[in-house]
Amino acid sequence: MSSDAIVLLKADHKEVKKVFRDFERAGDNQRLKGQLVKQMIELLTVHTYLENEVMYPEVRRLLPELEDDVLESYEEHHVADVLCTELYAMKPSDERFDAKTTVLMENVRHHIEEEEQEWFPKVREGLGRKQLVALGELMAERRKKAPRSPAQPSALKKSVDAVLK
Numbered sequence: 793m794s795s796d797a798i799v800l801l802k803a804d805h806k807e808v809k810k811v812f813r814d815f816e817r818a819g820d821n822q823r824l825k826g827q828l829v830k831q832m833i834e835l836l837t838v839h840t841y842l843e844n845e846v847m848y849p850e851v852r853r854l855l856p857e858l859e860d861d862v863l864e865s866y867e868e869h870h871v872a873d874v875l876c877t878e879l880y881a882m883k884p885s886d887e888r889f890d891a892k893t894t895v896l897m898e899n900v901r902h903h904i905e906e907e908e909q910e911w912f913p914k915v916r917e918g919l920g921r922k923q924l925v926a927l928g929e930l931m932a933e934r935r936k937k938a939p940r941s942p943a944q945p946s947a948l949k950k951s952v953d954a955v956l957k
């Protein structure tokens with residue numbers, strides 16, 4: 793069964809929001825919190841890579857009227873990238889670990905909300921099912937080689953591309 797790009801991206805959002813909730817319920821269990829943060833960093837690294845490299849440039853090309861939304865999203869991804877990169881180097885026992893994770897979750901929740909409530913409906917209207925399925929296939933292909941950690945060169949390139957393009 794082929795899924796369109798928006799369906800795939802929403803499934804990613806759901807998965808990452810579940811890890812956020814698990815983190816909030818982890819209490820003082822530092823070991824678990826460390827694992828959950830690793831999981832969120834991996835999910836976010838893959839997801840922002842696919843949006844930065846496939847979804848955003850294609851939407852920008854096909855629907856130039858959504859350019860401002862795309863540019864704002866690149867900036868929001870950039871903030872998440874910085875926080876993920878910092879958290880990647882931290883231990884759960886570090887003083888700022890929980891605070892930084894909380895700020896990451898707040899930022900990403902806000903961004904997901906904007907994508908799902910405002911941006912996706914415009915994209916769906918502008919592109920239609922056939923183009924969204926083609927984009928979904930392209931993303932599924934790119935997912936196989938997507939970076940999974942902020943330390944991978946393709947993840948760094950992604951951040952640089954997002955800022956300079």
Ligand SMILES: [Fe+2]
Binds near residue numbers: 840843865869903907
């Ligand atoms: Fe995004």
Ligand SMILES: [Fe+2]
Binds near residue numbers: 801
């Ligand atoms: Fe997203």
